[in-house]
Amino acid sequence: MTELPEEIGSARDASGGQQRAQRKTAPIVPERNVVGNALVFVIAIMTFLSCLTLGAVTLVRDTASVWENQIAREATIQIKPVDGLDMEAALESAARIATGFAGVTGARIVDRQATARLLEPWLGTGLNIDELPVPRLVIVTIDQASPPDFAAMRAMIAPELPSASLDDHRTWVDRLVAMAHTTVTIGVTVLVLMLSATVLSVVFATRGAMAGNGHIIEVLHFVGAEAGFIAREFRQHFLLTGMKGAAAGGVAAIIVFIAFSFWSSMNMATPEADQATALFGNFAIGAAGYLGCALIVIVIAALTAATSHMTVVSYLAEIDMRHPDGG
Structure with missing residues (x-):
């Protein structure tokens, strides 16, 4: 039998080894x-x-x-204008009543300028609040850890300020x-x-x-x-x-x-x-x-x-x- 040249035999062995390696590693x-x-x-x-x-x-x-959190930190007292009502005195009275309750950390009256700014997107600039039947607001800041008794606060506000209403924003929360x-x-x-x-x-x-x-x-x-x-x-x-x-x-x-x-x-x-x-x-x-x-x-x-x-x-x-x- 004729022997293969050494180079051809080596090449064949190498090729066979590569094919076996590929077969082994084929996924x-x-x-x-x-x-x-x-x-x-x-x-x-x-x-x-x-x-x-x-x-x-x-x-x-x-x-x-x-x-x-923002809503729960505040309550609002809204006072509607009625005949014979001194609005400024009513606002002061509402703020005084609110601050007298435990759990209230402060009360801030929204002045005329701030009220006008709130209405600007709908009524435009240059408003005279006194000529419009616009309710005025008192922002009551409360302690979230121990909120006040809102029912008692409403009961105290109602006789003194019949046109006032207290909103604790519970519905929104x-x-x-x-x-x-x-x-x-x-x-x-x-x-x-x-x-x-x-x-x-x-x-x-x-x-x-x-x-x-x-x-x-x-x-x-x-x-x-x-x-x-x-x-x-x-x-x-x-x-x-x-x-x-x-x-x-x-x-x-x-x-x-x-x-x-x-x-x-x-x-x-x-x-x-x-x-x-x-x-x-x-x-x-x-x-x-x-x-x-x-x-x-x-x-x-x-x-x-x-x-x-x-x-x-x-x-x-x-x-x-x-x-x-x-x-």
Whole structure:
């Protein structure tokens, strides 16, 4: 037999070694396919929307808390003008009665100029308050830790000032609390739905990847590869996929929040920004909001890996049920 030249033999040995190395290191799950790329985008979109939902819930909750604290710190005595009423004396009398109660830290009469400024958005400038039947206000500052007895205060004000009424803003506080709770409930529901949609997407993607390599997986399983080994291969692949998509979506959401906060700070003096700030604050979700976005990224990545692992184990269990004898 003719011997091969040494160079050709070495090349063949090297080629065979490379092929064996490639066969050993070839992954069960294709690293790049259409399903994998689409799943990255789906996870990124779901993470982005989840982070936006969490940020919106945080924003509304914090704003409602600020409103609640501001409202709870004050009560208002409103005096309506009637014939024969000395308005200035009535205001002084209302302030005196209010400050006489324990739990009241101060009472401030809203003067004519301040009252006119309050009415400017509706009635314009240059108002003469004395010529209009405009109620006047006394702002009562209260101690939130030990508020006064508002019922007793109303009972004392009514005989002396029949046209006066005391508003402790309890109705507004209750509405704000209910709104905050409703917003949180809706936000949590939306988050659960988005996470559920992510889980279903991972299940379909895992099933698709397994269907593409079904014959390889079945052979490996029948020749002795444990379900844990095969599931670990899929888990590592989908963990990386989930981390890529979740990180992209989380970063995009954080950029949106930073952009809104920057826009709010740059347009602070405009009427539009003033109204938006009054409703939603300065669009800053704070450290808790950003930590929440990071937590969502971690949860979605872990959920993606766990879902793929459970799907593979379930798939292999179905194979065992179809072929109980291993054939």
